[in-house]
Amino acid sequence: MIETQFIQETPGSITGSVRLFPRAWILLQPWLPLFVLAGMLLVAFLATPGKTSWLPGCQFNLLTGLYCPGCGSTRAFHALTHGNLSAALRMNALAVAAIPFIVLGVCAQVWHARRGTPYRSPLYSPALAWTITTLIIAYAVLRNLPWWPFNLLAPH
Numbered sequence: 393m394i395e396t397q398f399i400q401e402t403p404g405s406i407t408g409s410v411r412l413f414p415r416a417w418i419l420l421q422p423w424l425p426l427f428v429l430a431g432m433l434l435v436a437f438l439a440t441p442g443k444t445s446w447l448p449g450c451q452f453n454l455l456t457g458l459y460c461p462g463c464g465s466t467r468a469f470h471a472l473t474h475g476n477l478s479a480a481l482r483m484n485a486l487a488v489a490a491i492p493f494i495v496l497g498v499c500a501q502v503w504h505a506r507r508g509t510p511y512r513s514p515l516y517s518p519a520l521a522w523t524i525t526t527l528i529i530a531y532a533v534l535r536n537l538p539w540w541p542f543n544l545l546a547p548h
Contacts, residue, residue: 425498437473441466461532464547483547486531
C-alpha cells in the first residue's frame with residue numbers, strides 16, 4: 393500500500409502540493425547535487441558547442457565583442473569530458489581551474505546532508521568572496537587585452 397502525505401496549503405505557502413513517497417524524497421534529497429552535476433557532465437559530453445542550436449553562444453560577446461569570464465567554458469567542459477585537457481585550458485583556464493573546487497564543495501554538501509550536520513561554506517567568508525570576485529574581474533579584463541601573454545587567455 394502506498395502511503396501519501398498531504399500537505400495543507402496555507403495562504404502564502406510555497407508548496408501546496410501532494411508529496412508521494414516522502415521517505416524516498418528524504419533519502420534522495422542529499423544526493424540531488426551529485427545527480428545535477430552528473431547531468432551537466434552528460435550534457436557537456438553529448439552536446440557539441442557551436443553545432444547545437446539549443447546551446448546558445450555568449451550574449452555578452454555578441455553584444456560587445458569582448459570575452460566575459462565564462463566565454464569558452466562550455467567548449468572547455470566539452471573538451472574535458474572528451475579527455476582533452478590542453479584544449480580545455482585554451483578555451484577557459486579559469487573554469488577548468490574552478491572545477492575541483494566546485495566538485496569538492498558539492499561533495500562536502502552531500503556529506504554533511506547525509507550526516508545531518510550543518511554545512512558552512514568557506515565562501516561565507518567576506519575576504520574569500522571578495523578575492524574570488526576580484527580574480528574573476530581581473531580574468532575578464534586580462535583576457536580582452538590584445539598583447540602577449542594576455543591574448544592567450546582568450547578562447548581559441
